[in-house]
Amino acid sequence: MSTIISIADLAKHVGEEVTLRGWVYDSTGKGKLQFIKVRDGSGICQCVAFKPDLPEEVFAAAQKLSQESSLTITGMVKEDKRAPGYPGGYEVAIKTLTVISAAGEYPISPKEHGIEFLMDNRHLWLRSTRQWAIMRIRATIVSTIRNWLDDHGYLLVDTPILTPAAGESTSELFEVKYFDDMAYLAQTGQLYSEATILAHGKVYCFGPTFRSEKSKTRRHLAEFWMVEPEMAFFSLEALMDMEEQFVSAIVGRVLEKHRMELNILERDTSFLEKVSAPFPRINYDEAVVRLNKLYTESSDEEVKRLLRYDPANLPEGKTEGEYVRELRELLKMDWGNDFGSPHETALTQQFEKPVFVYHYPTAVKAFYMQPVEGRPESCRSVDLLAPEGYGEITGGSERIYDHDLLEQRIADYKLERKNYAWYLDLRRFGGVPHAGFGLGVERTVAWICGLQHIREAIPFARTMNRLYP
RNA sequence: UCCGGAGUAGCUCAAUGGCAGAGCAAUCGGCUGUUAACCGAUGGGUUGUAGGUUCGAGCCCUACCUCCGGAGCCA
Numbered sequence: 361m362s363t364i365i366s367i368a369d370l371a372k373h374v375g376e377e378v379t380l381r382g383w384v385y386d387s388t389g390k391g392k393l394q395f396i397k398v399r400d401g402s403g404i405c406q407c408v409a410f411k412p413d414l415p416e417e418v419f420a421a422a423q424k425l426s427q428e429s430s431l432t433i434t435g436m437v438k439e440d441k442r443a444p445g446y447p448g449g450y451e452v453a454i455k456t457l458t459v460i461s462a463a464g465e466y467p468i469s470p471k472e473h474g475i476e477f478l479m480d481n482r483h484l485w486l487r488s489t490r491q492w493a494i495m496r497i498r499a500t501i502v503s504t505i506r507n508w509l510d511d512h513g514y515l516l517v518d519t520p521i522l523t524p525a526a527g528e529s530t531s532e533l534f535e536v537k538y539f540d541d542m543a544y545l546a547q548t549g550q551l552y553s554e555a556t557i558l559a560h561g562k563v564y565c566f567g568p569t570f571r572s573e574k575s576k577t578r579r580h581l582a583e584f585w586m587v588e589p590e591m592a593f594f595s596l597e598a599l600m601d602m603e604e605q606f607v608s609a610i611v612g613r614v615l616e617k618h619r620m621e622l623n624i625l626e627r628d629t630s631f632l633e634k635v636s637a638p639f640p641r642i643n644y645d646e647a648v649v650r651l652n653k654l655y656t657e658s659s660d661e662e663v664k665r666l667l668r669y670d671p672a673n674l675p676e677g678k679t680e681g682e683y684v685r686e687l688r689e690l691l692k693m694d695w696g697n698d699f700g701s702p703h704e705t706a707l708t709q710q711f712e713k714p715v716f717v718y719h720y721p722t723a724v725k726a727f728y729m730q731p732v733e734g735r736p737e738s739c740r741s742v743d744l745l746a747p748e749g750y751g752e753i754t755g756g757s758e759r760i761y762d763h764d765l766l767e768q769r770i771a772d773y774k775l776e777r778k779n780y781a782w783y784l785d786l787r788r789f790g791g792v793p794h795a796g797f798g799l800g801v802e803r804t805v806a807w808i809c810g811l812q813h814i815r816e817a818i819p820f821a822r823t824m825n826r827l828y829p
Numbered sequence: 830u831c832c833g834g835a836g837u838a839g840c841u842c843a844a845u846g847g848c849a850g851a852g853c854a855a856u857c858g859g860c861u862g863u864u865a866a867c868c869g870a871u872g873g874g875u876u877g878u879a880g881g882u883u884c885g886a887g888c889c890c891u892a893c894c895u896c897c898g899g900a901g902c903c904a
Contacts, residue, residue: 386865388866390860390862390863390866391861392861393860393863394863395864406864408862410861411861427854440862443862443864465854466854467839467840468840469865470854471840471841472853473841474840475896475897476895477839477840532902547903548904569904571904573901573902573903575901576899577898577901577903578899580904584904698902698903700900700901700902701899701900701901701903743904754904798904799904800904801904804904825897
């Protein structure tokens with residue numbers, strides 16, 4: 361048998377006889393010619409069988425290959441501009457082939473499919489080129505997150521997934537039986553990381569987190585991956601400095617490594633190219649002013665653009681004018697409320713880069729956030745909103761480090777003090793100003809890949825209506 | 830939970846209350862350069878479920894189920 365190679369390495373073997381191992385992605389015949397696209401995980405290569413050059417049984421086998429059959433193919437690597445594939449431009453002239461396992465009728469044809477069907481067949485859908493490209497970019501995003509943090513003095517310290525009580529108390533938690541008790545799946549590792557920074561200075565935790573909110577939107581999953589850096593002696597400003605470096609590094613690495621994949625996804629990279637520090641920073645007050653200005657001054661056409669108006673969503677019996685007026689109402693913003701999704705979408709379209717919004721109202725944020733000095737109604741919090749309408753990808757804050765203030769807040773939020781005794785201890789034994797944030801991996805993947813829906817950003821999405829496969 | 834939309838062949842979709850249809854996929858045949866090939870032939874249906882109206886229901890009515898899009902919540 362000749363050398364077994366990866367399709368990604370085809371260019372190094374032009375003129376050689378090689379063996380590919382993989383799966384039939386597509387097959388099309390033209391009489392005495394048969395074109396077989398083979399994938400092997402590293403790429404896709406067109407293999408060509410020409411009847412006069414082959415024993416009858418080899419050509420017959422090449423002709424009747426079913427989609428997704430596994431096989432080995434041996435043949436000569438040739439350069440040919442006509443050859444499709446990834447990397448493309450090379451093809452293999454088949455000499456022999458061996459079917460390892462003939463696939464039955466494959467449900468996912470290279471035609472259009474509905475999303476429900478594709479999600480039901482997610483285990484197979486992952487083989488298609490688009491999903492393959494997304495998973496490769498996701499892997500780079502994850503490895504860049506880890507490498508960047510490791511290289512900048514952050515220590516990975518894992519936090520538990522089974523927890524005794526709510527992290528932030530607001531969101532819905534998944535309950536699980538824990539021996540004779542109940543436990544909850546973690547929705548954040550932050551509180552634990554606040555403990556470990558007092559041992560290690562700068563840390564991060566990185567793992568799955570769980571929220572049983574009944575959310576049905578393109579931005580929500582019940583199980584998603586989050587990286588949460590936490591740093592001792594960090595201010596909100598230092599936090600923003602670090603975040604913009606961090607996010608720029610992630611985007612930069614993907615652009616550097618995945619032109620081919622971004623091309624497969626037909627991603628317009630012009631906005632991604634602009635992602636470099638510094639990012640614009642506006643405070644919440646200014647964001648409210650900007651939104652209300654959009655609310656009062658935008659033309660109907662601008663409202664449609666800002667809120668991504670889709671004629672398909674026009675309710676029956678309503679004119680477009682009436683519907684646009686309703687959309688416009690979504691932009692209205694009173695100081696003290698948190699931003700809804702339409703606000704974020706409209707706001708991010710004012711900027712070409714990701715934008716920081718800081719100093720949110722204390723009332724809409726978690727109990728542990730440090731108040732702004734002399735202005736307790738605002739807190740030292742910051743969200744990073746991705747451009748092109750993708751919205752919040754990180755959320756963070758300075759944390760309260762004064763013991764008595766934190767104790768008061770726990771009481772104000774009607775949390776059970778005994779659940780937070782250990783957390784208060786962190787303020788009794790050498791508490792320091794500190795800050796941290798969480799970055800949602802799938803939202804970042806969706807943004808960088810330009811996905812319409814977050815469910816394609818994770819191999820097996822878990823949502824309100826999906827636990828299979 | 831609320832608002833809107835949709836369930837018909839393996840898939841994507843048609844079908845004035847009057848014989849259940851097309852394209853793709855599958856199978857068979859033809860073709861030496863295909864890129865979602867093309868041409869010909871063949872097979873393929875409990876119209877989401879349960880009830881109701883009607884001479885007659887995929888279509889109308891009631892209830893339920895499932896999914897999709899959006900809101901809220903958030904990363």
